Amino acid sequence: xxxxxxxxxxxxxxxxxxxxxxxxxxxxxxxxxxxxxxxxxxxxxxxxxxxxxxxxxxxxxxxxxxxxxxxxxxxxxxxxxxxxxxxxxxxxxxxxxxxxxxxxxxxxxxxxxxxxxxxxxxxxxxxxxxxxxxxxxxxxxxxxxxxxxxxxxxxxxxxxxxxxxxxxxxxxxxxxxxxxxxxxxxxxxxxxxxxxxxxxxxxxxxxxxxxxxxxxxxxxxxxxxxxxxxxxxxxxxxxxxxxxxxxxxxxxxxxxxxxxxxxxxxxxxxxxxxxxxxxxxxxxxxxxxxxxxxxxxxxxxxxxxxxxxxxxxxxxxxxxxxxxxxxxxxxxxxxxxxxxxxxxxxxxxxxxxxxxxxxxxxxxxxxxxxxxxxxxxxxxxxxxxxxxxxxxxxxxxxxxxxxxxxxxxxxxxxxxxxxxxxxxxxxxxxxxxxxxxxxxxxxxxxxxxxxxxxxxxxxxxxxxxxxxxxxxxxxxxxxxxxxxxxxxxxxxxxxxxxxxxxxxxxxxxxxxxxxxxxxxxxxxxxxxxxxxxxxxxxxxxxxxxxxxxxxxxxxxxxxxxxxxxxxxxxxxxxxxxxxxxxxxxxxxxxx
Amino acid sequence: xxxxxxxxxxxxxxxxxxxxxxxxxxxxxxxxxxxxxxxxxxxxxxxxxxxxxxxxxxxxxxxxxxxxxxxxxxxxxxxxxxxxxxxxxxxxxxxxxxxxxxxxxxxxxxxxxxxxxxxxxxxxxxxxxxxxxxxxxxxxxxxxxxxxxxxxxxxxxxxxxxxxxxxxxxxxxxxxxxxxxxxxxxxxxxxxxxxxxxxxxxxxxxxxxxxxxxxxxxxxxxxxxxxxxxxxxxxxxxxxxxxxxxxxxxxxxxxxxxxxxxxxxxxxxxxxxxxxxxxxxxxxxxxxxxxxxxxxxx
Numbered sequence: 001x002x003x004x005x006x007x008x009x010x011x012x013x014x015x016x017x018x019x020x021x022x023x024x025x026x027x028x029x030x031x032x033x034x035x036x037x038x039x040x041x042x043x044x045x046x047x048x049x050x051x052x053x054x055x056x057x058x059x060x061x062x063x064x065x066x067x068x069x070x071x072x073x074x075x076x077x078x079x080x081x082x083x084x085x086x087x088x089x090x091x092x093x094x095x096x097x098x099x100x101x102x103x104x105x106x107x108x109x110x111x112x113x114x115x116x117x118x119x120x121x122x123x124x125x126x127x128x129x130x131x132x133x134x135x136x137x138x139x140x141x142x143x144x145x146x147x148x149x150x151x152x153x154x155x156x157x158x159x160x161x162x163x164x165x166x167x168x169x170x171x172x173x174x175x176x177x178x179x180x181x182x183x184x185x186x187x188x189x190x191x192x193x194x195x196x197x198x199x200x201x202x203x204x205x206x207x208x209x210x211x212x213x214x215x216x217x218x219x220x221x222x223x224x225x226x227x228x229x230x231x232x233x234x235x236x237x238x239x240x241x242x243x244x245x246x247x248x249x250x251x252x253x254x255x256x257x258x259x260x261x262x263x264x265x266x267x268x269x270x271x272x273x274x275x276x277x278x279x280x281x282x283x284x285x286x287x288x289x290x291x292x293x294x295x296x297x298x299x300x301x302x303x304x305x306x307x308x309x310x311x312x313x314x315x316x317x318x319x320x321x322x323x324x325x326x327x328x329x330x331x332x333x334x335x336x337x338x339x340x341x342x343x344x345x346x347x348x349x350x351x352x353x354x355x356x357x358x359x360x361x362x363x364x365x366x367x368x369x370x371x372x373x374x375x376x377x378x379x380x381x382x383x384x385x386x387x388x389x390x391x392x393x394x395x396x397x398x399x400x401x402x403x404x405x406x407x408x409x410x411x412x413x414x415x416x417x418x419x420x421x422x423x424x425x426x427x428x429x430x431x432x433x434x435x436x437x438x439x440x441x442x443x444x445x446x447x448x449x450x451x452x453x454x455x456x457x458x459x460x461x462x463x464x465x466x467x468x469x470x471x472x473x474x475x476x477x478x479x480x481x482x483x484x485x486x487x488x489x490x491x492x493x494x495x496x497x498x499x500x501x502x503x504x505x506x507x508x509x510x511x512x513x514x515x516x517x518x519x520x521x522x523x524x525x526x527x528x529x530x531x532x533x534x535x536x537x538x539x540x541x542x543x544x545x546x547x548x549x550x551x552x553x554x555x556x557x558x559x560x561x562x563x564x565x566x567x568x569x570x571x572x573x574x575x576x577x578x579x580x581x582x583x584x585x586x587x588x589x590x591x
Numbered sequence: 592x593x594x595x596x597x598x599x600x601x602x603x604x605x606x607x608x609x610x611x612x613x614x615x616x617x618x619x620x621x622x623x624x625x626x627x628x629x630x631x632x633x634x635x636x637x638x639x640x641x642x643x644x645x646x647x648x649x650x651x652x653x654x655x656x657x658x659x660x661x662x663x664x665x666x667x668x669x670x671x672x673x674x675x676x677x678x679x680x681x682x683x684x685x686x687x688x689x690x691x692x693x694x695x696x697x698x699x700x701x702x703x704x705x706x707x708x709x710x711x712x713x714x715x716x717x718x719x720x721x722x723x724x725x726x727x728x729x730x731x732x733x734x735x736x737x738x739x740x741x742x743x744x745x746x747x748x749x750x751x752x753x754x755x756x757x758x759x760x761x762x763x764x765x766x767x768x769x770x771x772x773x774x775x776x777x778x779x780x781x782x783x784x785x786x787x788x789x790x791x792x793x794x795x796x797x798x799x800x801x802x803x804x805x806x807x808x809x810x811x812x813x814x815x816x817x818x819x820x821x822x823x824x825x826x827x828x829x830x831x832x833x834x835x836x837x838x839x840x841x842x843x844x845x846x847x848x849x850x851x852x853x854x855x856x857x858x859x860x861x862x863x864x865x866x867x868x869x870x871x872x873x874x875x876x877x878x879x880x881x882x883x884x885x886x887x888x889x
Binding site for chain 1: 610611638639640641643645648653655656659660661662663664665666669672673674675676677678679680681683684701702704705861862863864869870872873874875876878880881883884885888889
């Protein structure tokens with residue numbers, strides 16, 4: 001079993017849950033430990049309840065895990081809700097002045113901090129947070145200097161007195177814990193690698209910058225807004241024009257305008273905003289202007305649960321905009337992949353002059369993951385496709401929609417002498433002529449339709465088919481897509497410890513699907529289960545519609561929270577025992 | 592060799608002729624607007640490959656197909672955001688936006704208002720015929736109260752929008768109105784609108800000869816009065832422009848209502864665009880900048 005340690009910090013919004021979270025992440029990653037963080041929160045700025053889980057360890061931590069080792073309760077609510085999650089060996093730090101301890105399980109250490117005795121709470125409003133930070137690090141066996149550095153950075157913009165005050169408070173907590181609380185049985189180790197810690201949204205934005213995106217626009221919508229924030233704050237250094245637009249209809253059309261000018265252009269939203277973009281997506285397809293749209297899924301329909309995760313937008317993406325047209329849809333597997341996928345999908349949409357959709361979700365967008373900086377490559381391979389950028393050699397009459405075998409017509413960017421043309425949302429002839437006499441001509445319409453749809457074949461060849469990981473003769477094959485990659489992988493490890501061998505087929509490219517490859521893989525499987533974060537089994541239905549393949553069972557979750565490894569483990573066991581073919585695990589952490 | 596220096600040839604009207612002739616109804620006001628735009632470009636001698644004409648959907652929005660410049664025929668009501676993206680990504684292009692009253696003031700009204708407050712250097716020409724033509728004659732946002740159409744057979748119950756006062760209050764830095772039948776005046780207005788550094792809005796009466804039997808050429812002719820004929824009228828006076836914009840009836844002002852040149856264009860105000868059009872900039876992130884992005888996360 002991989003070793004890991006998980007800290008949970010709970011409090012009301014506005015109580016400062018995020019800051020200790022960031023400091024823990026920084027200290028862990030600088031020790032060379034992996035970090036995975038997930039914040040369960042509500043759509044509220046002050047009050048309510050928020051619960052941040054940070055998991056760390058020397059091996060990759062691909063999900064939030066199953067277990068809590070340390071609970072930091074910033075209010076009574078946290079104590080009441082989450083103390084029960086601690087098992088033997090765990091500990092709970094809390095403010096002894098204000099919080100009444102609950103009944104803990106056997107072997108759980110209750111650690112009251114006498115906050116008003118250790119700090120001047122009239123001066124320091126977040127004294128309990130800082131004391132808890134110090135105490136926690138002491139119990140984890142981490143030396144104090146790491147915290148001192150992190151605090152100095154955290155309060156770096158304020159004067160030295162503020163830094164000193166907080167360092168002193170932290171030290172008081174550190175020392176108090178050393179004398180009064182039992183350290184954890186497993187002191188956190190160190191490794192030589194230093195990791196970057198980033199959110200999926202930052203990764204998507206940085207991936208865009210690496211891909212050569214020069215234009216980014218958006219309308220604020222949770223959980224995608226972090227992409228806009230990164231872009232806006234780094235625009236000048238990165239040389240990217242960033243605009244906040246009046247609505248998502250404006251967003252997609254502005255992105256398309258910039259793309260037609262010849263730059264790589266990107267935008268991000270969530271399901272509701274994407275619904276408004278649907279018509280624009282059709283314009284991208286029909287006028288053959290490549291653009292990349294990121295959908296950070298949240299629980300729907302409608303306003304739904306804006307702060308909770310779901311994989312519920314797949315069919316919206318498959319059916320977005322009317323008519324038939326080539327499209328590309330890919331779902332990143334983890335936060336690091338949010339970065340890597342963007343240049344890849346841009347290469348595909350640039351080559352095939354069609355819209356590309358990145359199907360992310362709140363789990364990745366707002367989660368945090370440690371990534372080896374080597375994997376944040378700002379010089380990725382860039383293929384702009386058949387793009388005419390200068391007038392070059394003399395040429396025959398330029399036809400923007402020239403009928404070719406591949407379906408791809410050379411694309412001249414505006415501003416070049418001798419290549420004037422019109423791109424059009426109407427059906428059109430090869431040269432872009434859009435009057436009704438032309439596009440109502442059945443022969444021409446058919447030829448144009450076939451030209452565009454021929455691109456599908458090239459798109460399919462341009463992306464790799466999915467691969468099975470794990471033993472070929474496993475008892476069970478778990479099929480997932482996008483962000484469930486990490487939690488399924490860990491569930492498989494846990495199953496192995498219980499004597500059940502499992503392998504995994506994780507889908508990253510949803511369109512093109514490579515259905516034949518998938519069926520070829522799955523027909524050798526003994527038992528197949530599709531795992532997804534939605535009610536109706538959207539991927540299962542898609543796979544069946546494309547391939548007629550029907551799995552033996554399903555594991556689904558649609559309560560707004562992501563899967564934890566034990567959810568999948570227990571579901572697999574009940575399904576292999578023949579008890580059910582549809583498992584809907586219950587989420588134990590209530591926010 | 593195409594790269595040889597060729598003495599620039601004077602551009603003439605024929606150079607701007609589109610691949611096909613307009614399929615507008617005979618006598619449509621839009622012919623006059625097309626001719627005036629072509630004349631303005633010829634008089635300004637803007638090379639046609641440096642011009643981008645962008646439209647929405649509707650009779651008048653077929654415009655880009657009838658002029659030989661770069662063009663985009665986009666979605667109903669969405670020409671302005673498309674044009675905004677185009678201009679921000681290549682501000683060396685002269686970007687003309689063409690469309691109708693339904694496209695711009697109905698389905699596209701939100702974009703209209705927001706584009707004006709950004710002072711993008713666009714020239715927006717609305718062929719305003721107070722009717723939906725391509726859908727065969729329904730009430731438009733500028734149809735008068737009581738006007739009978741297929742969609743409101745007992746008369747329009749909604750008050751018409753006033754595009755000129757709307758543009759003035761939304762912050763457009765150039766606001767004018769023209770009349771398709773007055774070619775010389777319209778051409779001059781289009782030239783000034785193109786030359787204006789910032790967002791130019793030009794509402795043009797362009798009568799629909801098939802579906803609008805109220806606002807005909809004959810109806811407009813005696814009513815339109817040029818602001819330029821009044822030497823006391825000062826187009827830098829926003830209050831006076833608002834007052835003039837409210838006139839409707841026996842006297843309908845046309846001409847330049849308002850212009851100000853003290854607000855930088857969106858592309859001049861963006862530090863990223865200081866080094867030239869975005870499309871010509873390097874799209875690779877320099878190594879030191881990339882390193883700083885990663886260092887923030889360590």
